[in-house]
Every structure is written in structure tokens, then in C-alpha cells.
Amino acid sequence: MEAGASSGQEVLQLRAVLRSISPLIWRRLLVRGDTSVARLHQILRVAFGWQDMHLHRFEIRGREYGVHQEGGVFFDTNAHEALIGHLKLRRLERFTYEYDFGDLWVHDLRIEATLPLDPKRVYPVCIAGRRAAPPEDCGGPRAFMATRFDYTLIGESRSRQEFEDLLEDEVDDEEWAILRHYHPDRFDRRAVNRRLAALAAPSQER
Template identity: 40%
Template sequence: MTARKTISRSSRQLLQLKIELSGIKPLIWRRVLVPETITLAKLHRVIQAAMGWYDYHLHEFEIAGERYGIPDPEFDDKSVVSEVRVKLSKSLGGAASLRYVYDFGDDWEHKIKVEKVLPADACPTPVYLGGANACPPEDVGGPYGYAGFLEAIADSAHPEHERMIDWYGGTFDPTAIDHDLIQAELQRIKL
């Protein structure tokens, strides 16, 4: 019995993930550590916290041709598997990357790559390792809308400048990232 516990404990692994927001230049990305046994439901929370989203919209994972998310009981769509109990390591099945889409209207596509597999005894909360550039505001209109938003707020003579500043609620720095806030948000996610 002791040998099995030791084998099980030593076989636990952490996955170093790089989360990239597709379709945006310069690249918006975050790097996190999570246990391989994290559920996709908790990984969704990690992505939301790391990127700076507010979980206002629906989302979906696509891994090795399978779709995971929160099935809608109003539709008889059996192609979306519930993410609640699905572990990341099991769903990857040897794949090194996955796709995560947030907000089907704005269609924010994230590419998530497993960069490293590391040994670990425990990982009580996800760990933030770094990132670059601010997350776009919610409901800005996807990559195309975000480009227009940045153009408008950067030029005080732009016809939409004041409206965009008012809509956002102040100034917006597309290069700013609050690393401490991200780590604090991730520490609230108990694994």
C-alpha cells in the first residue's frame, strides 16, 4: 500500500501552459502552472483569471477533436461534453495543445500549449509565471472591434474617441498588465 502511494504521489505532474489570444498583435499571452489533474471547469476559471476576462459569456474547449463546455439543456446537442469532471491530462490524450473559445459573439479564440511537464508533490492553487499585454475589454467586438477600439482611443481627433473612452470608463493602456492582481485572482482558485 505504501509503495502505491509513493508511486502515485511521485507521478503527479504540473503542466506549464502558455495561453495566447489569437488574432491580436502584439501578442497577448499568459503563462501558468496547473496540476495535470485540473478539471476543464477549473481550467476555465484559471484562463478567465489569467487573461482578465470576467466570465460574462459562454465558452468551449476543443481538444483532439472533442468539444467540452457546459451543455445547454435547451438544445439536444450531444456534441458538447460536460467539462465539470473531465481532467485536462485525460482529455489531452497526448496532444500538446488545445483551443479555448470565450464569448461566442466576440469569438475570442485562445491557443493553449503545454510547454513543459514538471514533477510536483502538490499544487494547491494555480501559479502565474508571466505574460504580456492587457486583455481586451469585454464586449469590445472581438479582434476586429478591439483594433477599432485601440485606433479610436489612441487618436483624440477620431470621431469615436470620446464615445470609446466613455464606454470603457476611462483610459486604456493595451500594454499594461497587473501581474500581482493575476496571481491574487489565481490564488482564489482552490484545486
């Protein structure tokens, strides 16, 4: 079935890849065609583990979409009313989602397929993915790539002192608090889907 105008009876299979990161950080998601752009922001936030502390926007066929936040961008289109399945995106057509205009995490999204709705399945759902998204406020793709080796070392150490010995440098308390809970190669799809399940109820949209 070709991607195009979708109804709530159709499901879009999306692949989201975080740009400028190697090896790739990505998620494959199933969302209903009647999912709003506002809801898609929340789905991506959960799928990648972002805490929704920063501004965001989508760019779809030259038009910007998003949920207005104080001090942020105003959007011409109501993101709660714009349904992703009604935007007539073609199969494999790319659009983008930007999160945090300071660090500028750009996610490239493509519709891989349009599928029939499975009444036994709860949507949205993450069906595949690899690696953890970078920690919030780490400086953006270039800064993350420059320190990715440091993040990997934390998985090889059992204490702060052992980590500092491996790094051959000291870390401050704030950096250690982030590092001790983070590993770049870790991705828990079940945990993501537990959080996505909270978005299934219509009352959660706004």
C-alpha cells in the same frame, strides 16, 4: 518529463495566446494535472480578465468541452470530471478555448512542459504574460485592432476632454467608462495571481 497522462502530482505548464491580435496577448500558467476542464475555464477567465458574461467552449482533439449555461451548448462530457492531465495531450500539442461566441475570442493553448509538483507552491499560478485582454463586448479581434490606437491614447491623456482632443472625436459615456480603466499594454501578474489563489480551494470548483 514528457507530457501525457498526468496525476495530481504533476504540473502542466501552459501557454495561452489570444488569436488574431498583434502584438501578442498571452499568459503562461502552471496548473495541476488533476485540474478539471471546468476549472481550467475559470483559470483562463481570471488570467485574461474576462468577466464570465458569455458562453465558452474548449476543443480538444476534435471533442468539445465546457460548462453548460442556460441557452448555451450542451456538452457530452462532464467538464467537472474531465481532467486536463488525463487527456494525454502531447508536448506542444495545440487545443483551443473560445470565449464569447459573438466577439469570438479564440485562445490557442499548448502544453510547454510537464513538471513535478512543488509542495511549497499554490496552484494555479501565472508565471508570465504580456498585455491586457481586450475589453468585453468591444466587437472581436478585428474591431479591437481597428481601435487599438484609441485605447493607447487614453494612457497619454489625463481627462476626457484631453482624450477627445487627441482622438479628434467625441466619445459617449459608456465608451469613456471602459476607456478610462483600460490600457492595452498593461498586465498586472500579481493581481492575476491574487485572483487565481481564490481558485486553489477544491470547494471553488463547482
